[in-house]
Amino acid sequence: MSAPVTVTHTHGEKVVVSHGGVELMTYVYRPDPEPFESRKPYVHPLRTLSGRLVTGYRPSDHRWHKGLQMTASHLSGQNFWGGNSYVHGEGYLPLPDRIGWMRHDGFDAVGVAGNRLTMRERLTWIENGGAEWARERRTLTVHSVEPADGSWALDWSIHLTNTRPEPLRFGSPTTAGRQAAGYTGLHWRGPRDLTGGDVVGPDGHGGAGEAGAADMMGRAAPWLAFTGEHDGVDAHSTLVFAHAPENEAAVSPSHWFVRSEPTPTVALSWAFFEEFTLPSGAAFSYRYRIVVADGVLDRRRIESHLRSW
Numbered sequence: 001m002s003a004p005v006t007v008t009h010t011h012g013e014k015v016v017v018s019h020g021g022v023e024l025m026t027y028v029y030r031p032d033p034e035p036f037e038s039r040k041p042y043v044h045p046l047r048t049l050s051g052r053l054v055t056g057y058r059p060s061d062h063r064w065h066k067g068l069q070m071t072a073s074h075l076s077g078q079n080f081w082g083g084n085s086y087v088h089g090e091g092y093l094p095l096p097d098r099i100g101w102m103r104h105d106g107f108d109a110v111g112v113a114g115n116r117l118t119m120r121e122r123l124t125w126i127e128n129g130g131a132e133w134a135r136e137r138r139t140l141t142v143h144s145v146e147p148a149d150g151s152w153a154l155d156w157s158i159h160l161t162n163t164r165p166e167p168l169r170f171g172s173p174t175t176a177g178r179q180a181a182g183y184t185g186l187h188w189r190g191p192r193d194l195t196g197g198d199v200v201g202p203d204g205h206g207g208a209g210e211a212g213a214a215d216m217m218g219r220a221a222p223w224l225a226f227t228g229e230h231d232g233v234d235a236h237s238t239l240v241f242a243h244a245p246e247n248e249a250a251v252s253p254s255h256w257f258v259r260s261e262p263t264p265t266v267a268l269s270w271a272f273f274e275e276f277t278l279p280s281g282a283a284f285s286y287r288y289r290i291v292v293a294d295g296v297l298d299r300r301r302i303e304s305h306l307r308s309w
Contacts, residue, residue, distance in 0.1 A: 005117050005142055009110060017117055017142050022051045024152060024292070027119065027140065029104040032066070036094070038082030040102035041123070042069035043140075048294045049150055052230055052237045056191045061263060065189035068290070070138070070158060073184040074171035074271070075100070078127045081184065088177030100127045102136070117142040125160075133164045144305075150294035151305065156186060157244075161283040170252070171275040180217055182272030183257040183265075186288055188239065190228065190264030197228030197260050200299060213260040218272055220255050223306060226266055227296050238297040241266055242306050244287035251284035252276035 005024070008016040015027045025046050031039030037058075044067025046055040055067035064082025073081035078100040084092035085099075105122040118141050125134040137159040144153040162168045173181035190197070199212035201221050206212040216224055223242035230237065247254060255272035259265050268288055270276070278284060291305045 004114050005112055005145060007110065007112055007117060015110060015119060019049065019115075019145055019152070020147065022047060022049060024049070024142065025154065029121070031101060031104075034063075035101065036082065036096050036099055037064035037066075038071070038080055038099050038101055040069060040071075040080070041104055041121075042066040043154075044068070046292065048237050048292055049145070049147060049152060050235070050294045052233075052235060052294065053191050054194070054237050054239055054292060056189045056264075059189065059192065059263070062189070065187075065263075065265070068156075068186070068188050070102070070136075070156075071184060071187050071267075072125075072170060073173060074176060076127075076133070076164075076166075076169045078133075080125065081187075086173040086176050086178055086181070097128050100125060100133070102126070115143065115145045131164070133162070133168060135161045135163050144291075144308075152292055153305070154290045154292065155287065156290065157285065157287040158186075159283060159285045160278075162278045162280055165280055167280060168278040169275055170271045170278065172269060172271045174272055175275045181257075182218060182255060182269045183267040184272075185254070185268050185270045185286075187267040188241065188265065188290070190226065190239075192264075193231040194226070194228030194237070194264040195261055197226055197264055199258055199260060200225040200227065200297075200302065201256075202299070202303075210259070210261040213258045216256050216258050218255050218257075220253060223302065224256050224258060224266060225297060225302050226258070226260075226264065228264060235294070236296045238291075238293045238295065238302075239266075240289075240291035240293070240297065240302050240305060241268060242289045242291070243268065244289065244309055247286055247288075250286055251278065254286075
């Protein structure tokens, strides 16, 4: 039996989850200070069991990309993604008065049982002027730590309730008029050395480099994997992003936003092609799994990780 996961909680700042002397993930819930980057919790660094770094943080091309984080690029005229906002006919513009943020309100639980960690968090989504628009219940679960297989898994769920008197309208740059830019929702930014990595999808989709990413861009599929080679060491890492089965009945169908070049990035977009509306007082839920693995996983191994939802 492998060693259990351990937790170090710096109250008011972050939760660090470790296994076998490796810090697998750090959940930072004290927002970074720059409002233009849309202050909100994020996971960084994220590492494989052997310690390979698989997230990027504030890269020079997009300072608001921070590891793994929940976002909403177009939300009723506000930007909970961070950075420049897309305006049809004008392109990306620095519009600081559109940038919202997410406030950490507290944890209902941070607990470990053997090789399983569960964090249950309460958050509030706040528009730029200070109005509270939504309440979120978020759950992060670290589990399936398998040293022999070189992998572990993170489940991330969101339950969001509209507390605004008016409906909330969720969209993306594509719903605003830009082609193949449907990013919103849970977003991963990879480290620079994974640029040019390969993308694998079900049913033979995907492939090498940006061509593989382009094949999965905008596609509806239950999972997607990103594999890249690290600088400085002879090693690859694979991240598998997957929808829970119940996401098929969610408020809006999801599609993949993925690039290998010039930036390694994946978003599980809930509003790629079409906007959706959440009425006042209504709620929606999504649940995802991220498998973090050393080495290159083929489709057989990827699908074996996703059989136990």
